[in-house]
Amino acid sequence: MGGMAAICADLAAEHDELDRLVAALDESGWDTPTPAEGWAVRDEISHLAFFDETARLAATDADGFAASVAEAMADPVGYSDAPIERGRAMSGAEVLDWWRRARADVLEVFGSLDPAARIPWYGPAMSAMSFATARLMETWAHGQDVFDAVGAARQPSDRLRHVCHIGVRAINYSFTVHGRPVPTTPVRVELAGPAGDQWSWGEESAPDRVTGDALDFALVVTQRRHLADTGLSVEGPVATEWMSIAQAFAGPAGTGRQPGQFTGRPVARGGEQ
Numbered sequence: 001m002g003g004m005a006a007i008c009a010d011l012a013a014e015h016d017e018l019d020r021l022v023a024a025l026d027e028s029g030w031d032t033p034t035p036a037e038g039w040a041v042r043d044e045i046s047h048l049a050f051f052d053e054t055a056r057l058a059a060t061d062a063d064g065f066a067a068s069v070a071e072a073m074a075d076p077v078g079y080s081d082a083p084i085e086r087g088r089a090m091s092g093a094e095v096l097d098w099w100r101r102a103r104a105d106v107l108e109v110f111g112s113l114d115p116a117a118r119i120p121w122y123g124p125a126m127s128a129m130s131f132a133t134a135r136l137m138e139t140w141a142h143g144q145d146v147f148d149a150v151g152a153a154r155q156p157s158d159r160l161r162h163v164c165h166i167g168v169r170a171i172n173y174s175f176t177v178h179g180r181p182v183p184t185t186p187v188r189v190e191l192a193g194p195a196g197d198q199w200s201w202g203e204e205s206a207p208d209r210v211t212g213d214a215l216d217f218a219l220v221v222t223q224r225r226h227l228a229d230t231g232l233s234v235e236g237p238v239a240t241e242w243m244s245i246a247q248a249f250a251g252p253a254g255t256g257r258q259p260g261q262f263t264g265r266p267v268a269r270g271g272e273q
Contacts, residue, residue, distance in 0.1 A: 004115050007132045008107055010159045014136050015103050018045075018143040021152060022096060030092030034149040035224070035261065039084070041149055042095050044142045046087025049099035055135055056106040059119050059128070069122065076252075106135065123173060123250035130166065137163045137248055141222035148224075156194040156215045164191055164214050167221030167248040168201040174247045185238040191217050208236030210243060221248040223256040 022030070022045060030042040039047075058065040072079040087095045113119075113128035126134065140163050147154045168189050172182045188206040191199045191214040199214060210217065216230035220243060227234070227243050234243050247254050 004111060004113060004129065004132065007129060007136065007162070008110050010162060011110070011132055011136045011139065012107060013157075014139045014143070014159055015107075017154075018139065018146060019096070019100070021143075021146060021150065022092075025092060025150070027092050029150065030095065032149045034145040035257065036145050039145070041146050042087050042090075042092060043084045044145050045095050045099050046083050046090075048139060048142055049087070049095070049102045050083030051138065052099070052102035052106045052135065055131070056102070056109050058121060059106075059109045059113065059131070062120055065120055069120075072122070110135075121250055123177075130169070133162045133166050134250070137166050137222065140218070141224055141249070144219070144222070144224045158193060158195060160214045160218050161193060161199055163218040163222065163248070164189075164199060165201070167217065167246060170221070170246075170248045171242055173250075174242060174245050177247060177251075178245045178253045180241075180245070183238045183241075185236070187236070187239045187242060189217070208239040210234050210239050221246040223247060223249075223254045226257050226259045226261065228259040229257075229261075 022041065025032075025041065031040045033040055034044055036044065054065070054068060057068060087098070090098070110128065110132045115127060115129040117128040118125045119128055119131040121131065121134070136159065140159070144154070171187065175182045185208055186203045186206040187208045187210065188202040188204060189200065190209065190211045192212070193199050193214050210232060212230065212232035216225070216232045219225035220227050220230060220232065223246075232243070234240050245253070
């Protein structure tokens with residue numbers, strides 16, 4: 001998966017792709033509703049800006065981050081709503097400037113970290129490498145909501161491997177956050193990347209399997225599509241249960257999307273533009 005320089009380069013590329021999309025929006029475009037209920041485009045970017053700021057805090061000031069977590073525990077709704085309300089008081093250009101500053105700061109910090117350094121977060125602490133990967137996953141997932149909202153096609157890239165990787169690594173967390181016993185049965189994941197190469201995780205002989213397109217897997221584990229709206233093949237009871245609750249992101253159990261909830265044109269596949 002490469003070192004810190006490689007993941008930071010991929011994270012920056014993920015930032016830039018979404019930036020190009022939202023920078024072209026007029027003020028009304030920033031208020032376009034997204035598939036995330038109650039959230040407009042500006043809310044998605046405000047969320048990313050706030051948690052990029054918070055990621056920098058977690059990586060540089062463990063005590064300050066602990067205080068932030070205590071604030072979140074005391075008033076989860078207020079904590080979650082605060083960055084959204086902040087962004088709604090800004091123009092679209094101001095929200096974009098906020099996010100640009102926050103993401104530049106966090107990339108600067110990430111670039112100086114030992115890949116194995118432990119960083120606290122809302123779920124389990126992570127290595128710096130995994131932490132940067134998680135920020136890429138969050139950027140990609142919220143970016144997908146924005147692409148869906150404005151009806152823009154999105155060309156998949158090999159950066160999806162990071163999203164898929166953290167989705168696979170989060171299998172135990174997916175069960176735990178939903179209050180279910182963590183399975184001991186291994187699951188094999190075999191995915192086709194955008195360039196046609198094969199990505200795999202888990203024991204090759206495992207009877208429980210998830211196979212298909214890497215994009216579909218990324219959409220499911222980030223809860224941007226319901227499994228029924230993808231072409232993934234799922235075999236075995238553990239794999240089936242996992243794909244029904246898969247959650248690559250930290251925080252409370254997500255509700256996911258309903259079958260058929262998205263009817264637009266989410267991404268470019270193959271020769272599509």
